Amino acid sequence: MPPIDEPVSSEPKSPAPGGRKSKTSSATSEPAPSANLVAFTVDAANGRIVKVEGVDAAGAHRELSKDERARLVETAAKATLERVVEQAFEAGIDCALGADADEEAAAESDGDAEVSRLLLRSLMERSGARRLMRREVLSRAIVGTLIEQAAAFRTSTSESAATH
Secondary structure (H helix, E strand, C coil), X not given: CCCCCCCCCCCCCCCCHHHCCCXXXXXXXXXXXXXXXXXXXXXXXXXXXXXXXXEECCCCEEECCHHHHHHHHHHHCCCCHHHXXXXXXXXXXXHHHCCCHHHHHHHCCHHHHHHHHHHHHHHHXXXXXXXXXXHHHHHHHHHHHHHHHHHHHHHHHHHHHHHC
């Protein structure tokens, strides 16, 4: 996941310009039950994340707590686009060498996996994959994929609604 360019502050926000009110309810200081939803505001031109918010069961946006941000980072750390590119590069090497990657990965200790990853990154730095690992390339790919999936989601949900 690309780093958040503007860190989410735990300080209360000042009123939005133009008198616009926040979607968050101020009736209670307790957060509403979470539907485990997160909303990202992304600059589509460059893939820069501008804001990350939690979304409660009612759909109201609110700032994430420090604990929620930590859990989000912990969850996402294992499944980043950068890691997928590394795995694809490694799969290409395994394919060229005729190795079975699944058996190799299952038997690898954490220490061995880290050494393998460092070696893999070194190889990637000396190949065409280096360009693919640049933050701006990854960010644009993330945004492009999200837009593509959102369009497909809208199409599939409207088609299924039309058939019912």
